[in-house]
Amino acid sequence: xxxxxxxxxxCILPQEVFEKSAAAILDFNNSGLSILEISHRSKDxxxxxxxxxxxxxxxxxxxxxxxxxxxxxxxxxxxxxMVPYNLMKQNGKAAYLxxxxxxxxAIKEARFFGEPMVVASSKASNYTFIPKDFAIPVDDDYFHxxxxxxxxxxxxxxxxxxxxxxxxxxxxxxxxxxxxxxxxGLIYAGAQKNMGxxxxxxxxxxxxxxxxxxxxxxxxxxxxxxxxxxxxxxTPSVFPIYASLLTLQWLKGQGGIAGIEKVNEQKAALLYAxxxxxxxxxxxxxxxxxxxxxxxxxxxxxxxxxxxxSLWKSAGISGLPGHRSVGGYRxxxxxxxxxxxxxxxxxxxxxxxxxI
Amino acid sequence: xxxxxxxxxxCILPQEVFEKSAAAILDFNNSGLSILEISHRSKDxxxxxxxxxxxxxxxxxxxxxxxxxxxxxxxxxxxxxMVPYNLMKQNGKAAYLxxxxxxxxAIKEARFFGEPMVVASSKASNYTFIPKDFAIPVDDDYFHxxxxxxxxxxxxxxxxxxxxxxxxxxxxxxxxxxxxxxxxGLIYAGAQKNMGxxxxxxxxxxxxxxxxxxxxxxxxxxxxxxxxxxxxxxTPSVFPIYASLLTLQWLKGQGGIAGIEKVNEQKAALLYAxxxxxxxxxxxxxxxxxxxxxxxxxxxxxxxxxxxxSLWKSAGISGLPGHRSVGGYRxxxxxxxxxxxxxxxxxxxxxxxxxI
Numbered sequence: 001x002x003x004x005x006x007x008x009x010x011c012i013l014p015q016e017v018f019e020k021s022a023a024a025i026l027d028f029n030n031s032g033l034s035i036l037e038i039s040h041r042s043k044d045x046x047x048x049x050x051x052x053x054x055x056x057x058x059x060x061x062x063x064x065x066x067x068x069x070x071x072x073x074x075x076x077x078x079x080x081x082m083v084p085y086n087l088m089k090q091n092g093k094a095a096y097l098x099x100x101x102x103x104x105x106a107i108k109e110a111r112f113f114g115e116p117m118v119v120a121s122s123k124a125s126n127y128t129f130i131p132k133d134f135a136i137p138v139d140d141d142y143f144h145x146x147x148x149x150x151x152x153x154x155x156x157x158x159x160x161x162x163x164x165x166x167x168x169x170x171x172x173x174x175x176x177x178x179x180x181x182x183x184x185g186l187i188y189a190g191a192q193k194n195m196g197x198x199x200x201x202x203x204x205x206x207x208x209x210x211x212x213x214x215x216x217x218x219x220x221x222x223x224x225x226x227x228x229x230x231x232x233x234x235t236p237s238v239f240p241i242y243a244s245l246l247t248l249q250w251l252k253g254q255g256g257i258a259g260i261e262k263v264n265e266q267k268a269a270l271l272y273a274x275x276x277x278x279x280x281x282x283x284x285x286x287x288x289x290x291x292x293x294x295x296x297x298x299x300x301x302x303x304x305x306x307x308x309x310s311l312w313k314s315a316g317i318s319g320l321p322g323h324r325s326v327g328g329y330r331x332x333x334x335x336x337x338x339x340x341x342x343x344x345x346x347x348x349x350x351x352x353x354x355x356i
Numbered sequence: 357x358x359x360x361x362x363x364x365x366x367c368i369l370p371q372e373v374f375e376k377s378a379a380a381i382l383d384f385n386n387s388g389l390s391i392l393e394i395s396h397r398s399k400d401x402x403x404x405x406x407x408x409x410x411x412x413x414x415x416x417x418x419x420x421x422x423x424x425x426x427x428x429x430x431x432x433x434x435x436x437x438m439v440p441y442n443l444m445k446q447n448g449k450a451a452y453l454x455x456x457x458x459x460x461x462a463i464k465e466a467r468f469f470g471e472p473m474v475v476a477s478s479k480a481s482n483y484t485f486i487p488k489d490f491a492i493p494v495d496d497d498y499f500h501x502x503x504x505x506x507x508x509x510x511x512x513x514x515x516x517x518x519x520x521x522x523x524x525x526x527x528x529x530x531x532x533x534x535x536x537x538x539x540x541g542l543i544y545a546g547a548q549k550n551m552g553x554x555x556x557x558x559x560x561x562x563x564x565x566x567x568x569x570x571x572x573x574x575x576x577x578x579x580x581x582x583x584x585x586x587x588x589x590x591t592p593s594v595f596p597i598y599a600s601l602l603t604l605q606w607l608k609g610q611g612g613i614a615g616i617e618k619v620n621e622q623k624a625a626l627l628y629a630x631x632x633x634x635x636x637x638x639x640x641x642x643x644x645x646x647x648x649x650x651x652x653x654x655x656x657x658x659x660x661x662x663x664x665x666s667l668w669k670s671a672g673i674s675g676l677p678g679h680r681s682v683g684g685y686r687x688x689x690x691x692x693x694x695x696x697x698x699x700x701x702x703x704x705x706x707x708x709x710x711x712i
Contacts, residue, residue: 003388007395010594018390022381025374032359032672034374036553036599039363039675073555074429074576077590081574105575112574192591197392199429199555199593218437218468219461220430234433235548237555238366239595243392316388319395 004341007319008150008294008332009172010192013243014250017196017336021243035242040235045242049231052245056202059248059256060181066208070223070231071241072201076171079188079201080106082221083144083167084113087186089213092141095119095164097134099156100127100149101325102169114141126325127152129286138163141213142185148173150193151323153285153296153330159183165209173293174202175251176335177261185209193293194251194335196244199237251335260335267333267342268292274346278353280304284326298328304356311355312348317341360697363675364506364650364688365528366548369599370606373552373692377599391598396591401598405587408601412558415604415612416537422564426579426587427597428557432458432527435544435557436465438577439500439523443542444470445569448497451475451520453490455512456483456505457681458525470497482681483508485642494519497569498541504529506549507679509641509652509686515539521565529649530558531607532691533617541565549649550607550691552600555593607691616691623689623698624648630702634709636660640682654684660712667711668704673697 005012024035029044038045049071056069072078083106088094092114096107098121110116117140120131127149136143142165148155150172159166165185174189181187186205192198203223210224219225219233226233254260272290275283275297284296299305312320322330331345361368380391385400394401405427412425428434439462444450448470452463454477466472473496476487483505492499498521504511506528515522521541530545537543542561548554559579566580575581575589582589610616628646631639631653640652655661668676678686687701 001388005389005393007393007398010393010395010591012393013390018381018392021392022378025378025381032357033361033674034369036374036377037361037363037366037368039366040554042363073431073434075590078429078576081576109574109576112572190591192594197595198396198591199596216468218465220434220437220465234431235366235546235554237593237596238548239553239599240555240593243595318389 001316004315004317004344005319006317006331006333006337006341006345008323008330009190010198011319011332011334012336013196013247014336016250017243017246020246021239024242035239038238040232040238045238048242048245049236052241052248053231055245055248055252056204059175059251060204062181062204065182066206067204068207068227070203070205070226071236071244072203072226073237075190075201076102076169076188077105079169079203080109081112082223083186083188084110084116085215085217085221086210086223087165087167087213088114088141090114090215092213093117093137093139095136095140095143097131097143097145098123099130099146099154100152102149102171103146106144106146106169116144127154128284130154130156130289136160136162136164140164142167144168148291148293150294150332151325153283153291153294153326154289155291155293157289165206173291175257175260176264176293178257191240191244196247197240199240200244263339264292264333264335267337267339268295270339270342270346271295271331271333274349278349280353280356281349284328293333295331295333296322296326296328297331304352307355308352311351312345315344315348317345317348357672360671360673360700361675361693362673362687362689362697362701364679364686365546366554367688367690368692369552369603370692372606373599373602376602377595380598391595394594396588396594401594404598404601405592408597408604409587411601411604411608412560415531415607416560418537418560421538422562423560424563424583426559426561426582427592427600428559428582429593431546431557432525432544433461435525435559436462437468438579439542439544440466440469440472441571441573441577442566442579443521443523443569444497446470446571448569449473449493449495451492451496451499453487453499453501454479455486455502455510456508458505458527459502462500462502462525472500483510484640486510486512486645492516492518492520496520498523500524504647504649506650506688507681509639509647509650509682510645511647511649513645521562529647531613531616532620532649534614547596547600550603552603553596555596556600619695620648620689620691623693623695624651626695626698626702627651627687627689630705634705636709636712637705640684649689651687651689652678652682652684660708663711664708667708668701671700671704673701673704
């Protein structure tokens with residue numbers, strides 16, 4: 001039986017992505033070759049890479065606006081390092097918004113290159129909200145933020161107007177909601193939430209921002225080298241990129257970001273309504289900052305946990321336990337999670353109420 | 357019809373790896389979940405990672421000898437940078453053997469950290485041989501070499517005795533021949549030849565060599581951080597690592613490295629014998645340095661190319677054209693290429709002779 005997969009990432013992908021990618025492993029495009037054994041320089045894979053890069057820009061509404069999409073290695077964690085390497089001047093400064101564990105890690109790595117200045121932080125409250133009143137110095141090299149905090153269940157609902165380039169780690173909510181993406185100078189995201197399986201990293205960058213720091217950059221960490229090589233500076237992650245293309249094609253078929261956003265809002269509204277209504281549960285994130293991707297919630301009485309856990313497990317739900325920093329539960333409702341899975345979870349929460 | 361795949365990498369993998377990995381995409385371990393949607397922290401994937409890391413050390417004969425196996429991101433190209441970052445002292449020196457394009461790239465990146473000293477090079481002859489007489493200064497931080505040069509079809513048949521740690525890029529011949537791997541302080545390899553599909557990178561390192569440079573190292577580039585996190589410092593490339601495990605299990609079933617080495621030697625002997633016998637062809641690499649993985653050869657008369665190309669293509673062979681730096685042909689005979697594919701290629705070369 002197929003599970004209702006609430007995993008925080010890697011996470012559920014569309015069923016057709018599983019089917020098409022499995023078929024391509026046995027025979028890719030009727031070539032007599034597996035997608036796993038073809039050269040990344042083959043005509044067939046070059047076409048995959050080109051379509052994936054173009055489709056990213058199309059879905060984000062960034063075509064013809066001076067942006068490049070790259071499929072990189074190393075996850076968001078390597079971008080924590082590449083962003084300052086490519087954008088921070090020698091002994092420069094950059095503004096960072098500290099909204100959680102990953103924002104913090106980004107700050108730590110930026111210290112190798114200059115001064116990451118924390119303009120605001122919600123650390124003291126265990127990151128239950130998104131700080132909103134802060135100023136970004138106009139002489140900073142960039143402003144860095146994290147659009148969605150997977151662990152803490154918070155999400156930036158709006159982004160500041162900035163005089164400096166805005167850089168955003170969108171790992172856990174890219175492609176989930178309409179945003180004016182042209183406000184950003186650089187967007188990065190590990191693939192393994194809304195874009196595809198683990199093993200690829202998306203970087204979308206406004207090309208004019210590059211080459212301004214005067215730094216010499218090692219080849220693998222240099223966005224300009226990756227752009228010049230059309231995202232094939234070295235052997236790319238062929239299969240994860242192919243599966244990402246299939247996921248992006250599926251998303252386009254759902255009406256793109258605007259189409260999926262409607263479903264995502266429905267799912268989140270349904271679950272948060274139950275968290276608020278059901279006297280057994282409470283949410284952990286500030287209501288106005290609640291993520292539509294990751295809903296974090298606790299049982300008011302922890303002694304009910306064994307019964308609740310047995311109920312959702314026997315309903316075929318998986319991946320619901322919360323991150324150790326927050327405890328309780330986390331329902332990750334990425335693009336590919338169907339509304340029916342949320343209806344089922346809500347039914348199980350109601351069932352718990354009848355059994356207490 | 358399944359092709360005879362001579363691609364230089366990504367390359368042919370065992371058929372059972374294609375079948376098992378495709379099945380795991382539809383349902384992994386009867387979990388009701390795809391391998392593409394499970395958490396890397398799930399019990400099932402932690403078991404994959406542990407088995408893969410242990411099996412690497414077992415196959416290389418390095419268990420219990422102070423080595424750690426890591427599955428990293430970024431390919432060998434990122435290791436060009438990580439090796440000096442982790443092993444070169446501040447303003448230190450290291451000895452590099454220049455045997456081809458990739459060795460050269462490794463040298464280039466090491467310049468960010470200190471002085472890579474080229475102890476010998478065959479560049480002047482377009483890398484047709486492996487330099488053998490060179491001295492490695494005893495005060496260098498390490499000696500770096502490339503065991504097999506995919507592009508030029510050369511391979512180191514022996515390795516020097518060194519007073520300093522020996523580092524080797526084994527991307528294109530790891531797991532193909534018996535070597536005393538305990539001579540090496542650090543071995544790295546992109547997965548996409550003998551180990552698995554593109555998207556994972558193997559690093560095998562003698563742990564005692566780490567932490568000696570006095571450098572502060574960014575987290576993602578720090579081998580010690582990856583070891584402490586049991587190769588899950590950040591989300592690993594789940595599917596490429598799983599397919600690598602399947603490939604390593606297949607290799608163990610072939611009698612391990614010693615078992616596959618016999619087949620590899622048979623394949624190489626058969627093809628080189630034909631290259632030497634057939635008056636239409638000649639090899640490009642010095643005979644004593646010929647790679648058992650990548651055989652590079654030319655037509656003596658280039659006007660025969662259209663006929664030869666049509667013959668091998670219609671025989672169901674793919675991936676035979678040589679790299680642009682050498683021209684002609686390159687037959688990559690990685691572990692998973694069956695002897696029958698080489699017999700077929702030899703038959704086609706003989707057929708050309710009858711038609712000229």
